[in-house]
Amino acid sequence: MADYEGASATVYGEHQKVDILRQLDRLLDNPYFSHSKRFPSFLRFIVQEELEGRGDQLKERTLGIEVFGRHSGYDTTSDPIVRVTAAEIRKRIAQYYQNTESPDELRISLLPGSYIPHFEWPCADSIAPAAPSTELPFAPPLNGSPHAPSGQEAIAGDLPLYTAHWRFHAWWLVLVGVLLCASLVGSWLWVDSRPTTLDQFWAPVFGSTDPISLCFPQSPFSGQTLLDASAPNQQQHLDEQMRGVVLDDLQPLMSLSGLLEMRRRHYTLLGEDTATLSDLRNGPTIFLGAFDNTWTLRMTRDLRYRFGNDPGMTHFWIEDTQSHEQLRWSVDRQVQQTTHSYRDYAIVARFRDANTGKLAVVAAGIARGGTVAAGEFLTQPGEMDAIKAHAPKGWNGKNMEFVLSTEIIDGSSSPPKIVAMYFW
Numbered sequence: 001m002a003d004y005e006g007a008s009a010t011v012y013g014e015h016q017k018v019d020i021l022r023q024l025d026r027l028l029d030n031p032y033f034s035h036s037k038r039f040p041s042f043l044r045f046i047v048q049e050e051l052e053g054r055g056d057q058l059k060e061r062t063l064g065i066e067v068f069g070r071h072s073g074y075d076t077t078s079d080p081i082v083r084v085t086a087a088e089i090r091k092r093i094a095q096y097y098q099n100t101e102s103p104d105e106l107r108i109s110l111l112p113g114s115y116i117p118h119f120e121w122p123c124a125d126s127i128a129p130a131a132p133s134t135e136l137p138f139a140p141p142l143n144g145s146p147h148a149p150s151g152q153e154a155i156a157g158d159l160p161l162y163t164a165h166w167r168f169h170a171w172w173l174v175l176v177g178v179l180l181c182a183s184l185v186g187s188w189l190w191v192d193s194r195p196t197t198l199d200q201f202w203a204p205v206f207g208s209t210d211p212i213s214l215c216f217p218q219s220p221f222s223g224q225t226l227l228d229a230s231a232p233n234q235q236q237h238l239d240e241q242m243r244g245v246v247l248d249d250l251q252p253l254m255s256l257s258g259l260l261e262m263r264r265r266h267y268t269l270l271g272e273d274t275a276t277l278s279d280l281r282n283g284p285t286i287f288l289g290a291f292d293n294t295w296t297l298r299m300t301r302d303l304r305y306r307f308g309n310d311p312g313m314t315h316f317w318i319e320d321t322q323s324h325e326q327l328r329w330s331v332d333r334q335v336q337q338t339t340h341s342y343r344d345y346a347i348v349a350r351f352r353d354a355n356t357g358k359l360a361v362v363a364a365g366i367a368r369g370g371t372v373a374a375g376e377f378l379t380q381p382g383e384m385d386a387i388k389a390h391a392p393k394g395w396n397g398k399n400m401e402f403v404l405s406t407e408i409i410d411g412s413s414s415p416p417k418i419v420a421m422y423f424w
Contacts, residue, residue: 010055017051020119023106031258032092032380035251038412039092042067042085047108047117058115068410079341081409086115088415095382197384200396201350202263205359210283212260212267215275215296216253217289218243243273248368248411249289252375256286256363259379272296280356289371290347290364291316299360304422305347305403307366316366318345318403320420329403329419331366340411345419346370348377351399365406373406373416386418398423 012020024047027033028040045067046058060082064070068081076082090110097107104122111118195203205212220243228234245253260267270279272293279285280295287296290307300306308328309316317330329345336342346365353360363378365371377383387395387402403420406413 010050011053012051016119019106019121020047020051020108023108026105027093027096027108030096031255032096035255036412038085039089043089043108043110043117046110046115050117055116060115063115079409082115084407084409084414086110091382091415095380099381196381197388198379198381201378201384201400202259203396204350205284205286205361206263206265208284208359210358212265212283213270213275213279213285214253214256214260214267215270215272215280215285215287215293216245217249217292218271218273219246219292243271246292246368248372249292251372252363252379253288255375255379256288277356280353281358284359284361285356286361286363288363288375289368290366293364296362296364299353300347300349300362300364302354303347303349303351303401305349305401305420307347307364318347318366329366329405336367336408341409342367344370344373344406344408344413346374346377346404346406346416347401348374348404349399349401351401365404367408369408369411369413370404370406373404373413376413377402377404377416383416387421390421392423395423400424 024044028043033039033043042063046055046063049055049058060076061070061072061074063082064074064076064079065072070079070081090112093109097105106122107120109118109120110116220241222241223237223239224242225235225237228236257267257269268279270285272289272295275295287293287299290296290300291309297307304322305318305320307316308319314333315330316333317328319328331342331344344365344367347362349360349362351360352358361378363371363374365374391400392398401422402418404416405419406416408414
């Protein structure tokens with residue numbers, strides 16, 4: 001491949017295109033991408049454009065128009081959806097290759113400051129160097145003769161002496177190389193075996209022998225539309241009161257369920273309207289959602305950071321009960337509904353609840369975008385690493401609470417950022 005700098009001028013062969021598209025499918029099938037609609041469409045578009053020779057046209061405004069349906073004159077400064085999406089894709093690609101079990105995969109990357117994808121094929125097997133010759137390119141004259149010895153003057157033991165000396169150094173270099181490789185492998189295994197920040201957060205929950213429950217919100221809706229089996233174009237609406245899960249709540253619900261499945265932990269799904277205190281006393285419970293989950297509001301009522309709203313429910317917030325300034329992270333309901341682009345906030349907490357005596361984990365946003373971000377924070381490796389710089393010693397054994405911030409753009413949440421944390 002040609003060096004990757006600036007505009008793309010690389011011409012790809014058919015076999016190369018097949019390899020790239022196969023690796024792209026492998027990437028997009030991974031949970032880092034498969035749980036999103038925005039990231040796969042963006043990544044697939046830029047890869048296909050690069051393969052078709054149009055990589056030099058991958059600019060921010062072009063992507064905003066082609067991928068996200070923005071009008072041709074939209075303001076890229078006030079609407080950073082392309083930059084936010086590209087940054088998140090870079091992070092997820094790095095996480096994928098960090099955790100992949102196949103180190104020889106073709107690597108797809110998106111370099112900082114560019115929207116042109118870069119492809120790096122795995123190195124071919126190294127060709128072993130030829131064995132060193134036993135003949136010296138130069139040997140000092142023997143017995144003081146200024147010329148090379150011949151006949152009986154050439155002592156058979158002399159040449160092997162020089163060769164043995166060379167081999168001694170060669171074997172010494174090989175030994176040093178082997179020891180260095182062993183040291184690097186040992187260090188890698190030691191680092192790889194250490195629990196991640198995410199592992200340490202979940203350790204008390206997964207270490208419990210009690211059953212785990214996942215308490216999720218349910219929203220009421222009136223009836224459903226059914227299709228006629230013999231004529232699917234004919235529909236009939238059944239008017240009956242029902243309860244279901246909102247799509248935005250379903251995403252973090254699936255992520256948390258997937259985490260429990262991956263750790264091979266059995267769990268029970270509890271709708272917040274049917275969950276009882278007896279259910280919550282059986283073992284650790286994960287509470288999803290805030291203003292649509294009664295149990296979350298009850299559980300967080302006595303925490304330092306808690307949810308609040310005005311009487312007309314036009315403004316919702318998270319407040320710091322220990323701040324004299326009554327610091328609030330708030331969402332204007334009207335802005336949320338009319339623009340679908342706003343800043344949302346969420347609470348993530350892990351603590352032992354006084355009423356149930358069991359561990360409680362909270363993942364709840366003021367609006368649904370915040371809940372999605374909280375679910376990502378609790379399930380994606382690397383998201384929690386930011387707490388290590390400020391967490392106290394032995395933090396993983398303490399109760400803890402975080403306030404997260406996320407930018408919502410057209411209803412999709414950007415990566416969560418920690419704006420406050422508290423341990424006790």
